[in-house]
Amino acid sequence: MTRDELNAGRLAEEARNAYLQLKTRRHFLKESAMGLGALAMGTLLGGCGQSAIDKLARHAANNSFDPLQNFDPAHPLLPKAPPFAARAKSVIYLHMAGAPSQLELFDYKPELMKMDGQDCPPSLLAGKQFAFITGVPKMLGPQASFQQRGQSGAWISDHLPHFANMADEVCFLKAVTTDQFNHAPAQLLMHTGSARLGRPSMGSWVTYGLGTENQNLPGFVVLTSGGSFPDAGKSVWGSGFLPSVYQGVQCRSEGDPVLFIKDPHGMSRDLRKASIEAINQANAAAYEEYQDPETLSRISQYEMAYRMQITAPDVMNINDEPAYIHEMYGTQPGKSCFANNALLARKLVEKGVRYVQLFDWGWDAHGDHAGNSLNLGIINKYRSVDKAMTALLLDLKQRGLLDETLVIWGGEFGRTPMMENRNGVQNPYKGRDHHTDAFTIWMAGGGVKKGFSYGETDEIGYHPISGKVEPFDIQATILHQLGFDHEKFTYPFQGRPFRLTDISGRVIHEILA
Amino acid sequence: MLDFFGRFHPVLVHLPIGFLLLAVLFQWMGKMASMAYLRLSVPVILVLGMISALFACVTGLALSGTAEYPESTLGWHQWMGILTTLLSLGMFWAVQRKLPLYINGFGVLILAGITVTGHLGGTLTHGENYLFGEADAGPALPPIADIQAAHAYNDLVQPIFEARCVSCHGATKQKGKLRLDDPVHILKGGEDGPAIKVGDPDGSELIRRILLPANAKKHMPPVGEAQLLPHEIQFLQWWVRSGADFRQPVNALPQTSADKQMLSLVESASQGLAGDAAPGNNGGTAPVFPLTAFIPNKEVKPADPATVQRLKAAGVVVLPVSRESNYLSVNFVTAGDRLEDSTLHLLQGIREQLIWLKIDEMQISETGFPLLGQLTALTRLQLSRTNLSDKTLSELLSLKNLQWLNLVGSPVTAASLVQLEKLPELKQLFLYQANISTADWDALQKALARVQIDTGNYRLPLLPGDTSLVK
Numbered sequence: 001m002t003r004d005e006l007n008a009g010r011l012a013e014e015a016r017n018a019y020l021q022l023k024t025r026r027h028f029l030k031e032s033a034m035g036l037g038a039l040a041m042g043t044l045l046g047g048c049g050q051s052a053i054d055k056l057a058r059h060a061a062n063n064s065f066d067p068l069q070n071f072d073p074a075h076p077l078l079p080k081a082p083p084f085a086a087r088a089k090s091v092i093y094l095h096m097a098g099a100p101s102q103l104e105l106f107d108y109k110p111e112l113m114k115m116d117g118q119d120c121p122p123s124l125l126a127g128k129q130f131a132f133i134t135g136v137p138k139m140l141g142p143q144a145s146f147q148q149r150g151q152s153g154a155w156i157s158d159h160l161p162h163f164a165n166m167a168d169e170v171c172f173l174k175a176v177t178t179d180q181f182n183h184a185p186a187q188l189l190m191h192t193g194s195a196r197l198g199r200p201s202m203g204s205w206v207t208y209g210l211g212t213e214n215q216n217l218p219g220f221v222v223l224t225s226g227g228s229f230p231d232a233g234k235s236v237w238g239s240g241f242l243p244s245v246y247q248g249v250q251c252r253s254e255g256d257p258v259l260f261i262k263d264p265h266g267m268s269r270d271l272r273k274a275s276i277e278a279i280n281q282a283n284a285a286a287y288e289e290y291q292d293p294e295t296l297s298r299i300s301q302y303e304m305a306y307r308m309q310i311t312a313p314d315v316m317n318i319n320d321e322p323a324y325i326h327e328m329y330g331t332q333p334g335k336s337c338f339a340n341n342a343l344l345a346r347k348l349v350e351k352g353v354r355y356v357q358l359f360d361w362g363w364d365a366h367g368d369h370a371g372n373s374l375n376l377g378i379i380n381k382y383r384s385v386d387k388a389m390t391a392l393l394l395d396l397k398q399r400g401l402l403d404e405t406l407v408i409w410g411g412e413f414g415r416t417p418m419m420e421n422r423n424g425v426q427n428p429y430k431g432r433d434h435h436t437d438a439f440t441i442w443m444a445g446g447g448v449k450k451g452f453s454y455g456e457t458d459e460i461g462y463h464p465i466s467g468k469v470e471p472f473d474i475q476a477t478i479l480h481q482l483g484f485d486h487e488k489f490t491y492p493f494q495g496r497p498f499r500l501t502d503i504s505g506r507v508i509h510e511i512l513a
Numbered sequence: 514m515l516d517f518f519g520r521f522h523p524v525l526v527h528l529p530i531g532f533l534l535l536a537v538l539f540q541w542m543g544k545m546a547s548m549a550y551l552r553l554s555v556p557v558i559l560v561l562g563m564i565s566a567l568f569a570c571v572t573g574l575a576l577s578g579t580a581e582y583p584e585s586t587l588g589w590h591q592w593m594g595i596l597t598t599l600l601s602l603g604m605f606w607a608v609q610r611k612l613p614l615y616i617n618g619f620g621v622l623i624l625a626g627i628t629v630t631g632h633l634g635g636t637l638t639h640g641e642n643y644l645f646g647e648a649d650a651g652p653a654l655p656p657i658a659d660i661q662a663a664h665a666y667n668d669l670v671q672p673i674f675e676a677r678c679v680s681c682h683g684a685t686k687q688k689g690k691l692r693l694d695d696p697v698h699i700l701k702g703g704e705d706g707p708a709i710k711v712g713d714p715d716g717s718e719l720i721r722r723i724l725l726p727a728n729a730k731k732h733m734p735p736v737g738e739a740q741l742l743p744h745e746i747q748f749l750q751w752w753v754r755s756g757a758d759f760r761q762p763v764n765a766l767p768q769t770s771a772d773k774q775m776l777s778l779v780e781s782a783s784q785g786l787a788g789d790a791a792p793g794n795n796g797g798t799a800p801v802f803p804l805t806a807f808i809p810n811k812e813v814k815p816a817d818p819a820t821v822q823r824l825k826a827a828g829v830v831v832l833p834v835s836r837e838s839n840y841l842s843v844n845f846v847t848a849g850d851r852l853e854d855s856t857l858h859l860l861q862g863i864r865e866q867l868i869w870l871k872i873d874e875m876q877i878s879e880t881g882f883p884l885l886g887q888l889t890a891l892t893r894l895q896l897s898r899t900n901l902s903d904k905t906l907s908e909l910l911s912l913k914n915l916q917w918l919n920l921v922g923s924p925v926t927a928a929s930l931v932q933l934e935k936l937p938e939l940k941q942l943f944l945y946q947a948n949i950s951t952a953d954w955d956a957l958q959k960a961l962a963r964v965q966i967d968t969g970n971y972r973l974p975l976l977p978g979d980t981s982l983v984k
Contacts, residue, residue, distance in 0.1 A: 398969025
């Protein structure tokens with residue numbers, strides 16, 4: 001027996017086993033449990049891997065807006081018109097993971113300076129719980145000097161010398177509040193609408209509802225920098241109970257933009273294409289036989305992966321950009337950094353990517369070591385994003401993209417006006433603890449007012465006194481700008497319709513142009 | 514103290530609603546022999562209903578004095594509430610006397626009374642249109658052809674007051690002793706003093722009331738009434754700031770450049786060109802044009818599905834601008850690097866619906882540009898990094914609805930760009946990486962005075978902090 005004959009024999013045996021497997025009791029029971037209900041109402045099913053009941057429920061709940069209504073499992077990311085006219089087509093969300101201090105950047109509090117070094121008044125501590133502060137901490141004045149900028153007169157500190165010139169382009173939300181004081185739940189709340197795991201992220205909702213215009217690129221791209229993932233891990237761009245094709249695709253600005261996008265060593269592009277075609281033929285045959293729509297999804301994923309092989313390296317290669325663009329962003333080609341990701345975000349949006357999510361890790365300014373001290377390590381964080389985020393806004397603007405791209409910048413919570421005293425002992429460096437009640441987020445483009453501030457905090461930046469908004473309100477506003485009514489955009493799961501904003505959320509009309 | 518009791522009205526009203534409905538229900542269900550025992554409880558429930566209705570009336574009267582509710586609705590709600598209370602007394606009487614005809618009659622009347630009173634109460638708290646959805650406030654202004662030539666008071670201020678204020682502050686009714694139907698009364702003010710302080714919109718009671726949060730007690734117009742649109746408010750603010758003049762046309766009054774922008778947007782809003790183009794409060798910077806401002810208000814018939822299908826087959830992204838609109842946006846992002854004339858011919862089939870077109874990094878033939886020029890419904894056109902040249906630019910001058918033009922990376926010079934003044938609606942022009950130099954700037958600015966031009970090429974200085982770390 002030659003080796004070829006041996007291999008052929010093995011293949012034949014494998015095929016026979018696979019065929020027999022289909023006739024086993026276990027296979028029958030597994031498929032029946034999932035498939036019988038669907039079979040019963042097969043005519044209503046229309047080929048999207050959900051039960052007919054769910055589909056009807058979804059249809060009723062969505063008030064005639066149903067992204068899956070004409071769902072083509074072979075092209076799950078085909079673009080769809082928004083339910084009502086949108087003010088933004090794309091989103092770039094710049095998340096500073098670890099939570100930057102509003103008191104050193106945007107929320108100018110001269111009164112807090114006067115209290116610097118004094119014991120914290122008991123009224124601020126009564127009934128409060130902090131992540132680390134125990135006993136009576138000292139107050140900590142702003143570790144920055146502030147100036148009013150632009151015609152709008154927004155306060156921006158000297159830590160952001162480049163961004164200070166953008167005061168008239170952006171809209172500040174200065175009284176954002178959350179109810180989660182640990183990083184992971186707060187990040188989940190900000191991006192998935194729930195502090196617990198398992199809900200779809202905002203980017204997943206958006207690509208589920210709108211698809212994406214460029215079928216050769218993912219609709220929802222995630223870029224990370226700062227040396228670590230956000231504390232909430234990959235769940236923060238997960239698809240939860242939505243079909244998994246809507247989860248964020250993590251790309252990199254260092255090495256291959258997408259892992260395994262290069263042809264394996266010694267394999268030519270033609271061979272790759274031929275093998276994908278062969279796999280798809282086999283899958284098509286399987287679909288002919290079993291009519292499982294998931295098979296079509298699988299085929300489409302292979303096809304998209306192949307198209308991405310051709311398109312993505314081009315779009316995701318920032319090295320082709322002219323030198324002055326690199327200078328403007330302050331990129332460090334070949335490395336992984338926020339500036340590279342910001343430039344990449346612009347390139348992606350320019351090519352029709354729907355939702356680009358950046359995470360920059362390392363903003364957790366506790367002051368328990370030099371690296372996260374407000375006067376040392378955190379200053380380097382300011383420097384690492386200041387120029388790049390300014391350049392991103394200007395670059396979008398000059399290309400005519402800013403009016404259709406909504407840019408959001410912020411963290412998951414704010415920082416205390418008190419200096420952190422971990423375990424009751426003053427920290428060695430200047431730092432602040434996690435603070436849920438008040439922090440600042442800014443938005444730009446995408447039909448949001450320019451040179452505008454909404455919300456105010458008290459004289460030490462501890463509590464909102466007007467214009468308080470929650471993560472749900474921000475989510476409702478983002479969905480609104482993209483053309484959704486956040487209350488009607490639902491997905492039925494486990495017997496009830498779910499939405500990104502769950503049972504809350506108010507569109508912040510005050511900031512809309 | 515009275516205020517405090519009044520606040521219990523929203524809680525208490527639900528008790529008589531429940532009790533009285535239950536009484537009528539039990540009375541009628543009790544007609545069935547098997548449920549006759551239900552009737553035994555009817556008098557008790559009716560008494561409870563009457564008592565709670567009485568409390569609801571008292572707290573309601575206390576509440577009515579504390580906030581500005583539309584008077585006529587309030588009156589009807591009040592009297593219908595009292596009537597329903599009396600009806601429950603009537604039904605109690607009929608039940609005690611066992612008069613079937615009267616019992617049924619009072620039952621029906623109570624149901625009607627509860628429904629009407631409840632609806633009126635809902636109208637008071639949630640506004641006129643809460644039941645069937647919010648109908649937007651109609652425009653206050655008639656179409657204004659040239660706002661600068663319009664009369665500031667007669668053509669603008671008075672129509673706004675007429676539409677939004679005079680029904681309560683006019684000749685027939687003077688709430689708060691204020692009349693806004695003629696200059697004399699406007700200047701005189703109301704019981705809280707002058708309505709306007711000339712030159713100081715922030716110090717003017719009228720403007721202050723309009724700007725209060727919608728749920729504030731003193732906000733005007735009151736809950737449920739047609740509210741002022743943002744551009745109407747901004748116009749009034751400017752009018753007060755510029756001296757609250759009753760005699761002169763707009764162009765005779767002082768205007769900053771931001772005011773001019775605002776005024777031209779009031780003009781286009783009055784013409785109904787773009788419902789959303791009303792300027793936001795932008796803190797004095799350039800106005801924001803949201804995407805929705807680029808959708809015509811006029812309806813259009815649906816596009817030919819076969820043409821759309823053929824375009825899609827060619828890799829072109831064709832999408833309605835929203836589910837509720839027949840207007841289309843087209844994007845060539847995945848349609849290769851050559852734009853064939855055959856595709857452009859296909860676009861002619863949807864030229865009535867096609868309002869947004871995006872062409873980036875593509876080559877277009879000499880004969881293709883005239884075809885682009887025929888897509889006259891376009892309001893937004895992106896022709897970035899194409900081979901558009903000085904020669905072919907003139908083909909675009911027929912796009913009379915174009916408001917937004919993106920020519921980033923196109924080798925066009927200022928000499929031909931000045932022709933764009935022939936585009937009557939053009940508001941924004943992007944010329945980054947076009948073939949122009951700083952010397953051309955003046956000529957461009959002059960020729961396209963109405964247009965926001967962005968030539969891009971932004972640079973950021975290199976600051977010490979950009980390249981150093983703190984240790």
